[in-house]
Amino acid sequence: MLLGIAATTSPKVLARSSGLSVIADSGSGFLETAAGEDLYLEVVLNGNPTGKIGHFVRDGARFHASAETLRQLGFRMSAETQGLVELTGLPRVQVDYNSAAQRLDITATADLIDQYATVLNARTSTIPQPTASPGLLLNYDLYGTRDNRNNTSVSAYTELRAFSSWGVLSNTALSRWNDSNAPGASSDTVRLDTTFSRSFVNQAVTLGLGDLISGGLDWTRPTRLGGIQLRRNFALQPELITFPVPAFYGQANLPSTVDLYINGLKQYSSDVPAGPFELNTVPIVNGSGQAQVVVTDGLGRQSTIAFPFYTTNQLLRKGLSDYSVEAGFIREDYGVDSFSYASDPAVSATYRVGVTDRLTLAGHAETVSGLTAGGAGAVMAVGQAGVINASYAASRDHGTSGHQTGLGYNWRNERFNFSVDTLRTSGDYRDIATRYGRSPPSRSDRALLGLSLGEAGSLGVNYVALEYPGEPRSRYGSAYYSKRLGPRTSLNLSVNQNLEDHDDRSVYLSFSMSLDNRVSASVSAQHSPNGNLAAVDVNKSINSDGGFGWRLRAQDGDNQSGGLAEVGYRGQHSDVRAGVQSFNSNTYGYADLSGAVVLMDKQFFVARRIDDAFAVISTDGVANVPVMRENRPMGITNKRGGLLVTSLNAYQRNKLSIDPMGLPADVDITRVNAEVVPSDRAGTLVRFGIQPIQAASVILHGADGEPIPVGSSVTLQGSSAPPMVVGYDGIVYLEGLGANNVLDVQTAQGQCRAQFDYQHKAKAVPMIGPLVCNEATP
Incomplete structure (x- = not known):
């Protein structure tokens, strides 16, 4: 590519032909009076193509440019510097002129130029927009038991869900039927939750109406209520990283390769142009870690920089906020009464914001019928030393008041974790949950210490203390130890001690072994205040x-002897489980059946229970077409051309495809791959645009009996399709045929015409002919 030339050629013409831009230089008048060869050259700065053409004057080995040109190339030039500047006279600047390519390669140190920082590992993908098609879904779970005293019980948990692009309407219910010797048969049905939700993906916000659970923080208590809720929902943007991750800033003097290692494992690699760069680390470590950035330039020289970091999902990254606001009536007697709500309206609000990458502030307020409670809290990262959290809340209820304070600390790395926190109330502290249930604990203390010993195993201890107003204090301490004894065996030991009652102690010891074909076995022994117990378990x-x-399972112990046998089956359409267990003199059998029924695209589908997103594939009535998800077989379409594909990732791109080799020959297909983004708990209809076609392969011969020459064109009269080209042996493929067809054939020798009748045959493209192409008559 010849870019440099004397002033007789317009640089704008060169720029248009090369795709580069010409530097607009108000100081080029200085160059016109300079002695030397006047050149327009492509500029490469520190190994990076600038995409620009600059005006230079060459005087032997020296190159001159105006100060304005150098500023536009990124050189730091003072305002006083005007006129011509000799590049080779600048300190720490080297120039290499490539006369064949008419390119000027300039190498300068970082302190002489301003360059944009290259951001590596940046998440620049747009937010995928979900789709949902109208449909209905029924999840069911049936469970029944019968014991040796002829007592029978059957329960059914159901969820009826309607969904569309407007949102999801869900209703759950529990039905129970019991038949016992006394008092006899009884049955009831209780509505659990009825909720409509609509999500706004770009704003990461979900609106809920109906039965819901209020938002909260670690130091608040959520409540059930019926009403309206507006909340932040980060699950709508799965690729969004909500907590701070460390970033590394560096400088590459030449085009280089940057490798990132986290705790010794390579996590990222990318090429980077010369100049400053920013590398965002991968959020795979929760706690303390060590990162290494290795920069390798084009000459093979390496530089390594190590830096420690501490990440935690307890923090929000700077500028990110999280909130939940709800208003309604408190739900009472949940699971007992279908429509029991308090008469007084309640309101609550929760808000969190990342003030900096090391400090997150939070606030919460709630009120109902004269009771008001509210507070504030903070979570702060203390460098590499861990995370501190603190909170304070106060309440007032018809003249009574109280306070709640909380304080906690935690730190962890890949081998060690430690946390301690306390939450205490004073006075008569109350919240909304107190009005309709139990008071908050006056004291809640927790401490945990865990240590990974590598091949020696892992151990930990923890402490829990809980005290409610007017009730005795409870305190427990526990310890555990686990170790892998080999590739298939492990040992576990745990001890739990009631610190308020010396005799209340439990010890559990187990030995587990993994066998072939998903079979495992374990032997365990347990001591508790109820006695001793030994058990053997084998399961697949x-x-x-x-x-x-x-x-x-077989077990023997104090008043706990017996065993159980259970079998289960997971099919394409349901999960089934049944078993018999007998302990002491009590024997009963049980069975469980769960699954789902979906109505979409005027078809019913049966499947295992569906809790997340799914899709219905439509091949427009074509049966037995293989369907794949991420190149993994999912099944074949039914006789109506439909297939239900479950367990899709909501709000993420899911790749679905069909195998065109499973399609009949007489169809046209718009696409074989589809990128599907379903919304949560809803289904989306995916069509691949399959249409039947009237087609045939026609053999054409000339009047002399020889095949029509290769390359001749054939036009179907009455069709808007472009002419088709004749292949070997006079064969041409035609679509859009009718019952009677006339073909106009253009050969090198002239024109001819052929006629034939066509009758469509399903799933086949017939071969017709040979037909004689006679000379066309006007």
């Missing part, structure tokens, strides 16, 4: 994709 887990599983 059910594959997540489906299949059989079972469990056998």
Whole structure:
């Protein structure tokens, strides 16, 4: 590419032909009077193409440019510097002129130029917009038991869900039926939750109407209420990192490769141009860690920089906020009464904001019928030393008042974790939950210490103290130890002690072994105030994709002897589990059946229980078409061309595809791959645009009996399709055929015409002919 030339050629013409831009230089008049060769050259700065053409004067090995040109290339030039500047005269600047490519390579140190920082590992993808199609879903879970005294019980948990692009309406209920010797048969049905929710993805906000749970913080108590709620929902943007992650700022003198290592493991690699760069680390470590950035330039020289960091999801990154606001009536007798709500309206609000990457502030307020409570809290990272949290709240209720204070600290790394926190009330502190239930604890203390010993195992101790007003204090201490004895065996030991009652102690010891074909076995011994117990368990887990599983257990101990046998099956349409257990003189059998029924696209589908997003594939009536998700087979379409695909990731891009080799020959398909972004708890209809076509392969011969020459064109009269080209042996493929067809054929020797009748045959493209192409008559 020849870019440099004397002043006889317009640089604008060169720029248009090369895709580069010409530097607008108000000081180029100085160059016109300079002695030397006048050149327009492509500029490469520190190995990075600038995409610009600059005006230079060459005088032997020296190159001159105006101060304005150098400023636009990024050089730091004082306002007093005007006129011509000799590049080779600047300190720490080297110039290499490539006459063949007409390019000027300039190398300058970082302190002489201003360059934009290259951001590595930045998440620049746009927020995917979800889709939802109208439909209905029923989740069910049926459970029944019968014991050796002829007592029978059956329960059914159901969730009926309606969804569309407007949102999701869900209703859950629990039905129970019991038949016992005394007092006889009884049944009831209780409505649990009825909720409508609509999400706004770009704002990461969800609006809820109906039965809901109020938002809260670590030092508040959520409540159930019926009403309205507006809350931040970060799950709507799964790629959004809500907590601060460390960033590294560096400088590459030449185009280089940057590698990032977290705790010795390579996590990221990318090329970077010369100049400053910013590298965002990968958020895979919660706690203290060590990062290393290795920069390797084009000459193979390496520089390594190590820095410690501390990350925690307790913090919000700077500028990010989280909130929840709700108003309604407190739900009472949940699970007992379907429509029991308090008569007084309640309001609560919670807010968090990342003030800096090391400080997150929070606030909470709530009120109902003369009771008002509110407080503030903070979470702060103390460098590499861990995280401190503190809170203070106060309440007033018809003349009575109280306070609640909280304080906590935690620190962890890949081998060690420690946390301690306390929450205490004074006076008569109350919240909304107090008005309709139990008072908050007057004292709640927790402490935990855990240590990973590598091949020696892991151990930990913890302490819990809880005290409610007017009730005895409870305190417990526990310790655990676990160790892998081999690739398939492990040992676990735990001790739990009631610190208020010396005799209340439990000890648990188990030995586990993993066998082949998902079979595992364990032997355990337990001591508790109720006595001693020894047990043997053998089970085969059910594959997540489906299949059989079972469990056998035998145990012997003080008033706890017996065993159980259970079998389970996970099918494409449901999960089934049944078993019998007998302990002492009590024997009963049980069975459980769970699954889902979906109505979409005027079809019913049955499946295992569906809790997340899903899709219905439509192949427009074509049956037995293989469907894949991320190249993994999901099944084949039914006789109406439909298939239900479950367990999709809500608000994320899911790749679905069909195998065109499973399609009949007489169809046209718009696409074989689809990128689907479903919303949560809803389904989306995915069509691949399959249409039947009237097509045939026609063999054309000339009047002499020889095949029509290769390359001849064929036009179907009455069709808007472009002419088709004849292949070998006079064969041409045609679509859009009718019952009677006339073909105009153009060969190198002239024109001819052929006619034929066509009758469509499903799932096949017939071969017609040979047809004689006779000379066309006017």
